[in-house]
Amino acid sequence: MIIVNKNHEKVITMKNVSKHIRLILSTFLLLVVVTSCKSDHSKNTEHELAAYQCPMQCEGDKTYDEIGTCPVCKMDLKQLENDSKALETNEISEESIFNLTSKWHTEEGNEIVLEDLKGKTLVMVMIYTSCKAACPRLVADMRNIEAQIPAENIKNVQFALVSIDPETDTPERLKAFAIENAMDGEQWTFLQGTDSGVREFANVLSVKYKEISPIDFSHSNIISVFNSRGELKHQQEGLGVNNKETIETILELTK
Amino acid sequence: MTTKIFSLFLVSLAIQSFMFGQAKDMAVIEGSRYIPLYGRDSTVVEVQDFKMDIYPVTIEAYQQFLKENPKWTKSKVVKLFADKSYLTNWKNDLEPNDAINPKSPVNYVSWFAAKAYCECQDKRLPTVDEWEYVAMADETTKDARIKPSYNEKILAWYEAPRTKENSVGETPKNAWGVYDLHGLVWEWTLDFNSVLITGESRKDMDNDNNLFCGSAAINATDLMNYAAFMRYATRGSLKAKYAMKNLGFRCVQDIKEETK
Structure with a gap:
């Protein structure tokens, strides 16, 4: 431009x-x-100001813009983690999945980008609705996790189920699946992407999958938890495994 | 005025055709059906016609890409898309280390970067099936996998040190007219994450465990194809943000149907 x-x-x-x-x-x-190539206008956080703080926090939360020593204890100031900076600036960090610019359709037929999910703790899993083997158990795991989150925390959580079969899993089909599985509440979102968008998303989650036949896929069973800025905080791998850590992470993030 | 517009038209045509001259660096691959080493449960897969870069992307070409797309330079690249080794052999954002041969294949690039590079040229990364299809050719035969010499050569390369520093186009071209599929670096594929060879394949209920353990080699479609086995094993262990010394890429392009 x-x-x-x-x-x-x-x-x-x-x-x-x-x-x-x-x-x-x-x-x-x-x-x-x-x-000229179309270059995506992804968010760049590199110009963000670095913040420095006394490692002993002699002056509480006070931060400095430059490297120096603490006026109280004379220790070298330490640069603060990206994490807290991102919290202050509300910028997308480099580890955030919101850097992905692919477009998705929800089960309600809305077109969104992942960044639209910003603000809530995200619990994501990749499934496909025609799946007969692993997915019902993955979906059950998701429901199980959801059931164990208290109501006051739930309002800050978004559960997203991403289809690895965007051809079959249209928004209509996803909606029907949501109703059938009693997952039609506000806290549930189903996403249909493009082939390339799904492949990219799976790679961000380190999920592997392949099409076995037009209606059958094999895939890794991973439930991922992201904080409200889209940074990966926890991954649970396998079927019917103990959800304890996942739940703890969600509770921690939605405190 | 009309003559001016006409000459303008001619000029743009000339420039356009000059640009399309780049397409000469691609070979047309005639699609077919074949049995890859590890396809969908060792059944036949079908590959459509497509065009493939005859060389892997070079350091030089990647440098140009970085100039045009600074967001992929090593200081600006988003961490989600590339790990710390990304372009670790470059002394700064736009220049590789002095010792690096600009005509050698680019390495230390992540899948995301490779994908962006290809998309920028209106191309894409090849699928595993496409890549393997072209790579099973030797200089004379399009499917040379049964020839002992074919596997011996590839394995000899796996053993040879530092081949990644060689210039592209120095190994003999294969029957499709494509160079360096074997001999310099391994290459990213679009769906490398479709190879379920890691722990997950045991936990999931998929039929890929013949891919995993020692007995797998015996079940492989082609016992001779140990080299391909190593490629699949590598793909299975990769993550998309990894940038590795012996991993580069090349692009392919779909052949657009003239009449739709």
């Missing part, structure tokens, strides 16, 4: 020069527009 503007300005200032040059310029402009 910037390129366009720049050249556009150029074109205008050149107005009085011969039409010839304008033509060449606009050809050039056209080519630049045609050939």
Whole structure:
């Protein structure tokens, strides 16, 4: 976009020069527009100010913008973790899944990007609705986890079930699946992506899957918990395993 | 005015055709059906016609990509998409270390970066099935897997040190006209995460355990194809943000149907 503007300005200032040059310029402009890659405008947090704090916290939570020593105990100031910075600035950190820009359809037919889920603790799993073997147990695990979260915490949790079979699992089908499994409440979201979006998402979660036949996939059984900024906090792997740690993580994050 | 527009049109045509000249660096791969070493339970898979880069992406080409897409430089890349080793052999954002041969294949790149590179050129990464399909050719035969010489050569490469520093295009081209599928670096594939070879394959109820343990080699479609076994094993252990010394990539492109 910037390129366009720049050249556009150029074109205008050149107005009085011969039409010839304008033509060449606009050809050039056209080519630049045609050939330049579309670069995603993902969030960059690199300009974020680093914050430093006394390791002994002599002055409480007070932070400094520069490296130095603590005026009280004279210890070197330590740079604060990204985590707390992100909390203050509300920016997306580099580890956040909200860096993914792929588009998804919910079971309600809305188009969203993952960043739209920002603000709540996210519990995510990859399934497909025609699955007869592992998924019902994964879904049961999700329900089991949900049932153990107290009501005051639930309002800060979003459970998302992402389909690895976007061709079959249309929003309509996902909606029907949600109703059938009594997972149609506010706290549940079902997502249909694109082939490439799903592949990318699975890679972020380290989930492996492959199509065995048009209606059958094999896949890893992983339930992932993200904090409200989309940073991975916990992964539980396997079927029917103890959900204790997952639940503890969720309770911790929704305190 | 009309002549001017016409000449403009000609100029843009000339430039466009110059740009499409790059397509010469791709070979047309005629699709077919074949049995990969580990396909869908060792059954036939079908590969459509597609075009494949004849060389792996070089350091030089990747440098150009970084200039145009600074968000993939090593200081700016988002941590979600590349681990700490990403471009670790580059001295700064835009320049590789001095000792590096610019014509050698780019390495220390993550799957996300490789994917972005290809998409930027309106291409994509090859699937495992596509890659293996082209890679089973030797200089003369499109499926050379039964030839002892085919496997011997690949295994000799696995043993040879530092081949990744060689320039692309120096190994003999295969029957499709594609170079360096074996001999320099391993390559990323689009769906590398479809190889379930890790612990999960035991926990899940899938039929891939023949992929996993020692007996797997005996069940493999082609006992000779130990080299391919190693490639699948590597893919099964990768994560998309990994950047590794002996792992590069090349792109492919679907052949668009003229009439739809």
